[in-house]
Amino acid sequence: MLSNQLYDEQKVKDVAMLAGRILLESGAETYRVEDTMTRIAEFYGLHNTHSFVTPTAIIFSLNEKSSTRLYRVSDRTTDLEKISEVNEISRAITSGKVSLEAAKMALDILDKEDLQYKFWLKVLSSGIVSLLFLFMFDGSPSDAIPAFISGLAGYYICEQIGAYFKIRFFAEFAGSVVIALIAIACVQYFFSESIDKIIISGVMPLVPGVPITNAIRDMMAGQLIAGITKGVEAALTAFAIGAGVGVVFIIFGGSI
Structure with a gap:
């Protein structure tokens, strides 16, 4: 049971970090990044979360016993389309319309897409x-x-x-x-x-x-x-x- 719980927490952390990274690299405000990551974690029952976001880094931890993750962001641009897409996926997660695995897959696809104009x-x-x-x-x-x-x-x-x-x-x-x-x-x-x-x-x-x-x-x-x-x-x-x-x-x- 403990191993399954830890596995689920890692999957939640993967999705939250990926959503936050896409938002930050696309030019979103830092408070939006933190809020999105927190909402995703809270939907899966992980309420004691800690996040700290700057324009160049994301630090995220689910609880005191969980390992803390740090992601460095070096390239940032302005991509309002990706910000909107991540917001839609986040809303779908918190409303129970998509599973964690489906959300992870959608975010992976979005991360690889180039939605910029020619x-x-x-x-x-x-x-x-x-x-x-x-x-x-x-x-x-x-x-x-x-x-x-x-x-x-x-x-x-x-x-x-x-x-x-x-x-x-x-x-x-x-x-x-x-x-x-x-x-x-x-x-x-x-x-x-x-x-x-x-x-x-x-x-x-x-x-x-x-x-x-x-x-x-x-x-x-x-x-x-x-x-x-x-x-x-x-x-x-x-x-x-x-x-x-x-x-x-x-x-x-x-x-x-």
């Missing part, structure tokens, strides 16, 4: 977003094409550098450099009018809006360490974007 579509969308922000900032029609190109090119460079060079914040720095160079070139050699509006519109796809929102939500939920960590990460990302634009202006400022 890269070319994300690049194209970044250009469209920059174009829309230009008109929101009351930009002129002559700045429309430069804003579209700068947003598209900046996002492309940021993603490509981020994929090959694992240096935090350097990708955003390089992307903003490209955006500023395109804006200056279009104003000097073509018919564009406003450098500042082109640059502001172009960097909008790089702005860490989701991390800022998650940092605030974690702080409001009492997750101070996670909230501060995400807030600092978002601030450094914004600083890298501003630094890239600033470097270009320092180098080419005299010729503008």
Whole structure:
């Protein structure tokens, strides 16, 4: 009986940890990760659980006698579709609609799936977003094409550098450099009018809006360490974007 109980606890821990890891790697708030893991464990009668989640690690224990698990999370992205799918599986577990084995299988399949949009579509969308922000900032029609190109090119460079060079914040720095160079070139050699509006519109796809929102939500939920960590990460990302634009202006400022 004891061996079966321990086996069941290990299976519960497997499912809870897997669900938490997918959520954290997909950009979910830390309080959501802890709440999901706790609810899954409590449904199977394991009420004395302890979880501690930061943006880079998950620590989970079922009780004082059970071994504690630690999972390190190094790669994080924003995948709202996976977050939604994990939430659906979690609700199905707690409502008794699926067995533990079926939930584990569904989470394994979800973990291996790539639900991100195609890269070319994300690049194209970044250009469209920059174009829309230009008109929101009351930009002129002559700045429309430069804003579209700068947003598209900046996002492309940021993603490509981020994929090959694992240096935090350097990708955003390089992307903003490209955006500023395109804006200056279009104003000097073509018919564009406003450098500042082109640059502001172009960097909008790089702005860490989701991390800022998650940092605030974690702080409001009492997750101070996670909230501060995400807030600092978002601030450094914004600083890298501003630094890239600033470097270009320092180098080419005299010729503008």
